[in-house]
Structure formats: structure tokens, C-alpha cells
Amino acid sequence: MTDFTPNEMMTIAAARALSNDDVCFVGIGAPSAACNVARLTHAPDITLIYESGTVGTKPDVLPLSIGDGELCDTALFTVSVPEMFRYWLQGGRITTGFLGGAQIDKFANLNTTVVGPYDRPKVRLPGGGGAPEIASNCGRIFITMALTKRGFVEKLPFITSMGHGEGGAHRERLGLSTKGPTRVITDLCILEPDPETKELTVVSIHPGVDRDRIVENCGWPIKFADTVIETPAPTETELAVLRDINARTKKAHEGTGSGKEAA
Amino acid sequence: MARILPLAEAVAENVRDGDTVAMEGFTHLIPYAAGHEVIRQGRKGLFLIRMTPDILYDQLIGVGAARGMKFSWGGNPGVGSLHRFRDAVENQWPRPLEIEEHSHAAMANAYEAGAANLPFAMLRGYIGADLPKVNPNIRSVTCPFTGEVLAAVPAIRPDVTIIHAQRADRKGNVLIEGIVGVQKEAVLAARRSIVTVEEIVDQLSPPSPNSVVLPGWAVTAVAHVPGGAFPSYAHGYYPRNNAFYIRWDEIARDRESFAAWMKENVFDAKPEDFARHAAKKSAKAA
Numbered sequence: 001m002t003d004f005t006p007n008e009m010m011t012i013a014a015a016r017a018l019s020n021d022d023v024c025f026v027g028i029g030a031p032s033a034a035c036n037v038a039r040l041t042h043a044p045d046i047t048l049i050y051e052s053g054t055v056g057t058k059p060d061v062l063p064l065s066i067g068d069g070e071l072c073d074t075a076l077f078t079v080s081v082p083e084m085f086r087y088w089l090q091g092g093r094i095t096t097g098f099l100g101g102a103q104i105d106k107f108a109n110l111n112t113t114v115v116g117p118y119d120r121p122k123v124r125l126p127g128g129g130g131a132p133e134i135a136s137n138c139g140r141i142f143i144t145m146a147l148t149k150r151g152f153v154e155k156l157p158f159i160t161s162m163g164h165g166e167g168g169a170h171r172e173r174l175g176l177s178t179k180g181p182t183r184v185i186t187d188l189c190i191l192e193p194d195p196e197t198k199e200l201t202v203v204s205i206h207p208g209v210d211r212d213r214i215v216e217n218c219g220w221p222i223k224f225a226d227t228v229i230e231t232p233a234p235t236e237t238e239l240a241v242l243r244d245i246n247a248r249t250k251k252a253h254e255g256t257g258s259g260k261e262a263a
Numbered sequence: 264m265a266r267i268l269p270l271a272e273a274v275a276e277n278v279r280d281g282d283t284v285a286m287e288g289f290t291h292l293i294p295y296a297a298g299h300e301v302i303r304q305g306r307k308g309l310f311l312i313r314m315t316p317d318i319l320y321d322q323l324i325g326v327g328a329a330r331g332m333k334f335s336w337g338g339n340p341g342v343g344s345l346h347r348f349r350d351a352v353e354n355q356w357p358r359p360l361e362i363e364e365h366s367h368a369a370m371a372n373a374y375e376a377g378a379a380n381l382p383f384a385m386l387r388g389y390i391g392a393d394l395p396k397v398n399p400n401i402r403s404v405t406c407p408f409t410g411e412v413l414a415a416v417p418a419i420r421p422d423v424t425i426i427h428a429q430r431a432d433r434k435g436n437v438l439i440e441g442i443v444g445v446q447k448e449a450v451l452a453a454r455r456s457i458v459t460v461e462e463i464v465d466q467l468s469p470p471s472p473n474s475v476v477l478p479g480w481a482v483t484a485v486a487h488v489p490g491g492a493f494p495s496y497a498h499g500y501y502p503r504n505n506a507f508y509i510r511w512d513e514i515a516r517d518r519e520s521f522a523a524w525m526k527e528n529v530f531d532a533k534p535e536d537f538a539r540h541a542a543k544k545s546a547k548a549a
Contacts, residue, residue: 053289072498080444081371124348125338127364130367132388160394161392253509255506
């Protein structure tokens with residue numbers, strides 16, 4: 001078996017969650033890598049949408065920002081930001097949202113706003129951006145983030161975007177007809193909400209990872225499904241595609257960055 | 264009709280202490296040169312508005328020009344935090360910053376409402392989220408037809424909006440291409456507007472009848488500032504300098520290195536200095 005890192009396993013497992021038929025609203029960072037690996041492997045016709053307005057984009061390198069020129073150059077079309085959020089997202093045209101976050105709780109609610117009290121935060125994070133409405137308006141949500149005690153917390157200080165709220169039928173009570181988070185892909189395992197309680201439950205463990213490591217890295221007493229499978233290891237093709245795009249991306253974003261380059 | 268002015272005059276005439284100011288650009292076409300001119304002219308007490316405040320607003324906040332900010336995502340995209348913004352919120356340095364925080368969908372709708380001369384925007388938004396608990400400007404309305412409760416936010420009506428675009432003609436008509444963001448709405452929502460452009464041309468020569476054009480009679484001032492969006496980018500002219508965005512993280516992390524960078528590259532610099540960024544890339548493209 002080829003060697004791979006936990007982060008590579010996470011990205012590839014996340015990529016596998018997507019299919020050719022998905023119309024996917026892509027968050028920056030890990031979701032962006034996963035969505036493009038899917039496009040370059042098993043889902044060549046997937047529609048990738050970035051909130052900057054690019055629809056059907058096929059970047060050759062991963063964008064650093066959600067609005068890199070590469071996204072627009074390779075898109076089927078590009079719309080204004082108001083149109084993106086009104087017609088395409090709120091209009092219900094997007095099947096899958098792919099999000100990351102700084103913190104997540106056991107009902108897949110996400111925090112990207114503050115750690116500590118809102119008025120006197122210990123850490124001020126960037127904020128929600130598109131996430132509050134992506135979480136409610138896409139048909140379903142995938143989330144990818146590393147499994148750490150800092151990130152997987154018992155209680156969020158702030159709910160930036162709703163997952164399954166307080167669990168159970170909370171989404172339905174708020175009038176939401178979309179599915180919300182259906183899968184959380186980490187560097188150690190894959191979690192899915194319990195069909196009834198909606199509590200995130202481990203359904204698949206990555207190769208070489210044991211249950212203790214998952215328990216130790218989660219901030220709440222994590223549950224395991226009755227049947228837990230081993231995540232298939234990355235194939236050589238998947239790894240090659242991921243490493244190629246990462247290498248191209250690194251090269252493309254390198255430079256002196258002094259802002260003072262001579263003409 | 265838009266007046267074509269040097270940048271310093273356009274800013275002196277249109278940006279006043281205490282103004283609400285939107286400098287828009289959704290990653291693309293961010294008006295850095297104009298923002299630097301606002302800093303050099305020493306404007307104070309500005310209430311900044313922007314969907315995605317990034318390095319430029321980090322700079323305005325870090326020099327103490329802002330009393331507040333309305334925004335939906337305040338970070339260095341793909342890199343991490345805005346350290347000057349965080350220092351202001353977490354430590355009130357160099358001064359406290361009043362924040363009004365929204366989601367992208369709400370901000371986009373609020374600009375559109377401003378452009379449409381409506382008092383507020385509504386959206387199916389913020390469901391299950393905590394922002395309405397901390398932002399009194401997120402309220403709700405009930406649909407008179409279906410009874411559905413929808414989120415409502417006030418329209419954005421800046422005193423002045425500043426954007427960067429590819430081209431203007433000599434009458435001050437402005438062409439924007441590529442990722443057009445929320446710039447058209449932000450200009451039409453504002454009382455006054457300044458557009459900096461890469462080129463002033465005889466004919467706009469839009470490549471398509473559907474190009475985004477702001478007519479000269481809807482713009483207050485146009486200034487010719489080649490390279491004026493650097494380190495962001497102008498589609499068709501020069502690419503985003505991602506390496507600089509990465510490097511900003513270390514420059515801005517520390518108050519002293521930030522101040523030194525600002526002195527050298529903003530306070531002791533001129534709008535013309537941005538031209539080298541445009542010249543470099545077009546030479547390479549040729």
C-alpha cells in the first residue's frame with residue numbers, strides 16, 4: 001500500500017462523497033481541494049460553484065481565495081454576488097454545500113465567528129460569509145475538518161451556521177426542508193448523523209486509526225455506529241491527482257510577495 | 264456626469280471624516296490605491312462597509328481610520344486571520360471598533376435594496392444561526408401572502424462607494440469584467456462614488472452586449488490609476504498576487520512591522536507607484 005498522510009486520506013474521502021450529478025457550492029480550503037479532486041477523478045462533470053459568482057468552474061490549480069481569476073477563466077459563466085445568493089443558492093438550485101469550520105458540535109452546527117463571548121472574544125474568527133445560508137439552502141451539506149479536541153467541542157460558543165440544531169427534528173420545526181449535514185469527513189474517520197437523534201456517529205474509520213485515537217481527539221463522548229467499516233485507502237490514482245494539484249497550486253502561489261517587485 | 268480627476272482630488276472631494284464608506288471588490292478589483300489615498304489624507308471616524316474586508320480594511324483599521332465596520336467575512340482568504348482587525352476587536356487597539364456583522368447573502372441583498380431605493384432587504388436567511396442574537400439590525404418580516412417569516416436587514420446606503428474597474432471612456436462610462444462581485448450595486452446604493460480604472464480609452468469596446476457598465480451619469484468621479492487593484496487583480500490586466508496575501512500574515516501580525524510597512528508603502532508612497540504592478544504584468548503578457 002502506498003503511504004499517505006491523514007490529511008490526504010481526509011481530502012480523498014471527502015472527494016469520494018461527491019458524484020457527477022452534484023451541483024456543489026464549494027467552501028475555500030479543504031472543501032475546495034476535495035471538490036476538485038472529485039472533478040479530476042470520478043466526477044468529471046460535477047458542477048462546482050464558488051460564492052464569488054463562478055459557476056461550473058474547472059480550475060487547474062486550487063484557488064487561494066474564493067475569487068481567484070483562475071475560477072472565472074475556467075467557469076461556464078460568472079454572475080454577480082447578489083445573483084449568486086438570490087437565484088442560485090436561495091432559489092434551491094444547488095444540491096450540495098461543502099463547508100469547513102473552526103468548531104463543530106455533535107449535531108454538526110458550525111462556528112466560524114468567535115471563541116469566547118461575542119462582545120469580548122478570546123479569538124475573533126473571520127465570520128460566517130456564505131455559510132449561514134449555504135447550510136440551510138443547499139439540498140444537503142458535507143463538512144470536512146480535522147478531528148481535534150479544539151475543533152470538535154461539546155458546546156459551541158456561537159452557532160454560525162445551523163446543522164441539526166438541538167438534534168432530532170429541529171430543522172423541520174424551523175421550516176427547513178433541506179437535509180442539512182449528512183456527512184462529516186475528518187482525517188481519522190467519517191461521521192454521519194444518527195437517523196433519529198441526528199447525533200454525529202462514526203461510520204467509517206480510516207486505515208491505521210483505532211477507536212481510542214478517535215475518542216481521545218473528540219471533545220464529546222463520541223458514538224460509533226453498530227456497523228463501522230474501514231475507509232478504503234487512497235488509490236494510487238487518487239493520490240497522484242491530489243499531489244499533482246497540490247504541487248501545481250504551491251508553484252502558482254509562490255513568489256516574493258514583497259509587493260515591491262520592480263517593473 | 265462623472266468627472267475624470269486625479270485620485271487625490273477625487274478622494275479629497277468625496278470622502279469626509281465620519282462617512283460611511285464602502286470599498287467593494289469580491290476578491291477581484293479591490294481599490295487598494297484609492298484606499299491608500301484615503302489613509303494618506305488622514306480621514307478619521309470612517310464607518311467601513313464591505314462583504315469581505317481583507318488586507319485593505321486591515322490597513323484602514325490598523326492606522327485607526329475606522330470607528331466601525333459592517334461586514335460578513337473578515338479574513339485573509341486562504342491564509343487566515345486579519346491581525347489588525349483582530350487586535351482592534353480583541354484589544355481595542357489602536358481604537359475600539361464597532362462591528363455590525365451579517366452573512367454574505369444578507370449583505371448582497373442589502374446592497375441591492377440600497378441600489379433599488381428600498382428601505383430594507385429580505386431573505387430566507389439566518390435560520391438557526393446566532394447572528395440575529397447579537398446584531399439588532401437583523402430582524403424579521405412576515406410575508407403578507409404566505410405568512411412565512413423572513414429575515415430583514417436594513418438597506419446599505421453608503422455616503423461614498425469606491426471601486427476599481429478595468430476601463431472607462433472619456434465620458435466616464437465604466438466597464439467591469441470578470442468576477443463583478445457586488446460593485447455595481449454598491450455604487451448605485453451610494454450617494455457619491457469614485458471609480459479607479461486601469462485605462463481610460465476612446466471606446467469601451469465591450470466584448471459582449473451583456474457586459475457590466477456603470478454609465479458616467481451614475482458615477483461621481485473616475486480616476487486613472489493603473490495597477491490600482493494590486494495585490495488583488497484586474498481580470499485581463501494582471502493576476503492576483505497570492506504570495507503577497509500570504510506574506511501579509513507576517514507583516515500584520517506585529518504592530519511594529521505593520522507600522523513600518525505602512526510608512527514605506529502607503530504614507531511615503533503615491534498613487535503612481537501602483538503603475539509598476541500593472542506594467543510588469545502587461546510586459547510579461549506581451
